Amino acid sequence: MTLAATAQIAQRAAAPTGLEGLTARVADDLREVNRLIVERMHSPVGLIPQVAGHIVAAGGKRLRPILTLASAQLCGYQGHRHLALAACVEFIHTATLLHDDVVDQSNLRRGLSTANAVWGNQPSILVGDFLFSRAFQLMVADGSLKVLKILSDASAVIAEGEVQQLLTTNDTATGEDDYFSVVGAKTAALFAAACRIGAVVAERPESEELALGAYGRNFGIAFQLVDDILDFSARQAELGKTVGDDFREGKITLPVILAYRRGDEAERGFWRRCLEDLEQDEADLARAQALMERHNALADSMARARRYGKDACEALEAFPDSPVKRELIDVVDFCVERAY
Amino acid sequence: MTLAATAQIAQRAAAPTGLEGLTARVADDLREVNRLIVERMHSPVGLIPQVAGHIVAAGGKRLRPILTLASAQLCGYQGHRHLALAACVEFIHTATLLHDDVVDQSNLRRGLSTANAVWGNQPSILVGDFLFSRAFQLMVADGSLKVLKILSDASAVIAEGEVQQLLTTNDTATGEDDYFSVVGAKTAALFAAACRIGAVVAERPESEELALGAYGRNFGIAFQLVDDILDFSARQAELGKTVGDDFREGKITLPVILAYRRGDEAERGFWRRCLEDLEQDEADLARAQALMERHNALADSMARARRYGKDACEALEAFPDSPVKRELIDVVDFCVERAY
Numbered sequence: 019m020t021l022a023a024t025a026q027i028a029q030r031a032a033a034p035t036g037l038e039g040l041t042a043r044v045a046d047d048l049r050e051v052n053r054l055i056v057e058r059m060h061s062p063v064g065l066i067p068q069v070a071g072h073i074v075a076a077g078g079k080r081l082r083p084i085l086t087l088a089s090a091q092l093c094g095y096q097g098h099r100h101l102a103l104a105a106c107v108e109f110i111h112t113a114t115l116l117h118d119d120v121v122d123q124s125n126l127r128r129g130l131s132t133a134n135a136v137w138g139n140q141p142s143i144l145v146g147d148f149l150f151s152r153a154f155q156l157m158v159a160d161g162s163l164k165v166l167k168i169l170s171d172a173s174a175v176i177a178e179g180e181v182q183q184l185l186t187t188n189d190t191a192t193g194e195d196d197y198f199s200v201v202g203a204k205t206a207a208l209f210a211a212a213c214r215i216g217a218v219v220a221e222r223p224e225s226e227e228l229a230l231g232a233y234g235r236n237f238g239i240a241f242q243l244v245d246d247i248l249d250f251s252a253r254q255a256e257l258g259k260t261v262g263d264d265f266r267e268g269k270i271t272l273p274v275i276l277a278y279r280r281g282d283e284a285e286r287g288f289w290r291r292c293l294e295d296l297e298q299d300e301a302d303l304a305r306a307q308a309l310m311e312r313h314n315a316l317a318d319s320m321a322r323a324r325r326y327g328k329d330a331c332e333a334l335e336a337f338p339d340s341p342v343k344r345e346l347i348d349v350v351d352f353c354v355e356r357a358y
Numbered sequence: 359m360t361l362a363a364t365a366q367i368a369q370r371a372a373a374p375t376g377l378e379g380l381t382a383r384v385a386d387d388l389r390e391v392n393r394l395i396v397e398r399m400h401s402p403v404g405l406i407p408q409v410a411g412h413i414v415a416a417g418g419k420r421l422r423p424i425l426t427l428a429s430a431q432l433c434g435y436q437g438h439r440h441l442a443l444a445a446c447v448e449f450i451h452t453a454t455l456l457h458d459d460v461v462d463q464s465n466l467r468r469g470l471s472t473a474n475a476v477w478g479n480q481p482s483i484l485v486g487d488f489l490f491s492r493a494f495q496l497m498v499a500d501g502s503l504k505v506l507k508i509l510s511d512a513s514a515v516i517a518e519g520e521v522q523q524l525l526t527t528n529d530t531a532t533g534e535d536d537y538f539s540v541v542g543a544k545t546a547a548l549f550a551a552a553c554r555i556g557a558v559v560a561e562r563p564e565s566e567e568l569a570l571g572a573y574g575r576n577f578g579i580a581f582q583l584v585d586d587i588l589d590f591s592a593r594q595a596e597l598g599k600t601v602g603d604d605f606r607e608g609k610i611t612l613p614v615i616l617a618y619r620r621g622d623e624a625e626r627g628f629w630r631r632c633l634e635d636l637e638q639d640e641a642d643l644a645r646a647q648a649l650m651e652r653h654n655a656l657a658d659s660m661a662r663a664r665r666y667g668k669d670a671c672e673a674l675e676a677f678p679d680s681p682v683k684r685e686l687i688d689v690v691d692f693c694v695e696r697a698y
Binding site for chain 1: 516588
C-alpha cells in the first residue's frame with residue numbers, strides 16, 4: 019500500500035462516522051484485520067496491491083468486517099479465525115466496489131478518485147477478480163465449508179442483485195418489491211453473511227446464527243435505504259458526499275418510487291424525462307427534491323428504514339446484554355438517524 | 359438458454375476441432391456436464407441465463423471441462439463428482455472470457471458477437487461475477503477443500519496473469535520471461551487445475567495428481583503459444599478466425615518478441631509504432647508477417663509449442679496405456695500441429 023493510502027486510512031479513522039463505539043470495542047482485532055488485508059492483497063504483480071490499496075483505503079469504514087468481529091465477540095468467541103474471515107468479507111466488498119464503479123462509470127467515491135478514474139476500467143475489473151479469488155483462498159485456508167457456503171451464496175446473490183439493479187435503472191415502472199429485492203441482494207446479503215460468520219466460528223447454535231443473520235440483513239436494508247434517502251437530502255452535503263448521484267444516473271430508489279406513484283401525470287412525465295431519458299437540466303434535482311417533500315417520499319422512506327433498523331435490533335434479543343450488544347444496537351440507530 | 363444458443367452448440371459440435379476423439383471418449387459425461395451448465399446458470403434474474411447462455415454457447419469446445427472428465431477417466435474414477443466440478447471449471451473459464459472481452463473491448467468471439475457487444479459492458483462484468491460465484495457454490499456443494507484450494511488458487515493466478523498481460527500490452531520491452539509468466543498464469547493454470555481435479559476425485563496418489571497437473575500446465579502453454587502464432591498465420595483464416603487481432607491491440611506475444619529482438623533499428627521502430635503507438639495502416643499486418651518470416655519468429659515459436667506439447671505428453675508416462683490416454687496425447691499433438 020502507498021503511503022498516501024495509509025495516510026488516508028489514518029485520516030478517515032479520525033472522522034466521525036457513528037461507528038466509533040463499535041470500532042473501539044473491536045479495536046485490537048480490527049488492527050489485525052487491517053494488517054491481514056494489506057498482507058493478503060500483496061501480489062508479485064505490483065499493480066494489484068496498488069489498485070487494491072487505493073480502493074481498500076478509500077472504500078469505507080470497514081463496517082462489514084467490523085460486524086464479523088463484533089458478532090464473534092457477541093458470541094463469546096475466543097479464537098482467531100474471525101480475523102481472516104473478516105478480511106475475506108472486506109475483500110468481497112472491495113471487489114464489488116471496484117466492479118460497481120466500472121458499471122456505474124463513477125469517478126468519485128467518498129471524495130476520492132475511483133480506481134477506474136485513475137487506472138481505467140481494465141485494472142478495476144481484473145483486480146476485483148483477484149480480490150474475489152483471494153477471499154476464497156482465505157476461506158479455504160480457514161477450512162470451514164459452512165463459511166464457504168455462506169459467502170459463496172452471498173456472492174452469487176450480490177451479483178444477481180447487481181444485475182437486477184441494472185434492469186431497474188432508468189425504468190420508472192420499477193416497484194417497491196423490485197427495489198427491496200435489489201437491496202436485499204446487493205447490500206443486505208453481505209451484511210447478513212458477515213454477521214452469521216461470527217456465530218459460525220464460535221460454534222453457537224443455529225438459532226443464534228440465524229438471529230445474527232437477521233440482524234445483518236435488516237441492518238443492511240436500513241443502511242441502503244438511508245443511503246438512497248441521503249442522495250436526495252440536504253444532510254448529504256454535510257456528510258461530505260455529493261447529492262443527486264442516483265438521480266443523475268437514473269437509479270430508481272424508494273424515494274423515487276414513492277414520489278412517482280403519488281405524483282400526477284405531469285409529475286410522472288418529469289420523472290420519466292429525468293430518469294428514463296436522462297434529459298436533465300440544473301433545476302431538475304431541486305424539483306425532484308420538492309416533489310419528494312410534497313409527497314412525503316423521504317419521510318416515508320425514513321419510516322421504512324426505522325422499521326428495518328428496529329427489526330435488526332430486535333433480532334439481537336436472543337443475546338444477553340453486553341457492551342458489544344449495546345454497540346451493535348447503537349450503530350443501527352446512528353445509521354438510521356444520520357439521515358436527519 | 360435461447361434456442362439460437364442451443365442450435366449454436368449443436369452446430370459447433372459438428373465442426374472439426376481435433377477434439378472429436380477425446381470428446382467421444384467422454385461423451386456421456388459431457389452431455390451431463392452440459393445439462394448441469396444450463397441448469398446451474400439459471401437465476402430468477404432472467405438476463406443472467408441469457409448472457410451466460412450466449413457466452414457458454416459461443417465460448418468454445420468445452421476443452422477444459424473435457425480435460426477434467428478425461429483425467430478422471432484416466433484415473434479410473436467411477437463416481438459422479440467430476441461432472442459438477444467440470445461444470446465449475448467451465449464456469450470459471452466463461453467468467454474470465456466475459457471479463458476479457460470487456461477488458462479487450464472485443465466485439466467478436468469465434469465469429470459471434472461478444473456479450474459486451476450485444477448487451478454492453480455492465481451485464482458482462484456482473485454475469486461474470488455471478489458465474490464465478492456459482493462455480494464456488496458448486497465446489498462447496500461437492501465439499502472437497504482440496505478442490506476448492508486448487509480452483510481458488512488457479513483463479514487468483516489467472517487474475518494476476520490478466521493484470522500482468524495488461525502491463526505488457528503495448529510494451530515492446532516485454533521479454534520472453536514476462537510472456538511465459540503471463541501465459542502460465544492466464545491460460546495454463548486453469549488447464550492444470552482442470553486436469554488435477556480428475557486425480558483428486560479419484561483419490562489417486564499425489565504423484566498422479568502432479569503428473570496430470572504437469573500435463574495440463576504444459577498443454578495450456580502449448581495451446582496459448584499456438585493461439586498466439588495463429589494470430590499471425592495464414593492458417594488462421596481457414597480456422598474461421600480473424601488474423602491480426604493481437605497485432606491491432608498491441609499485444610506482445612512470443613512471435614512479436616522474437617521478431618523484435620532479432621530486428622534492426624528500423625524494424626524495431628516499425629514494431630514500436632504499430633504496437634506501442636497503435637499507429638497502423640492496412641499494409642502493416644502484412645509487413646509484420648513478413649518480418650516474422652524473415653526472422654523465423656513463427657517457426658521458432660512453433661518449436662517452443664512443440665516442446666511444451668512433448669512435455670505434456672511425457673507427463674502422462676506414469677499412467678498405463680489406455681484409449682483415453684492415447685486421446686489425451688492426440689489432442690495435444692493436434693492442437694500443436696493445427697498451426698500448420
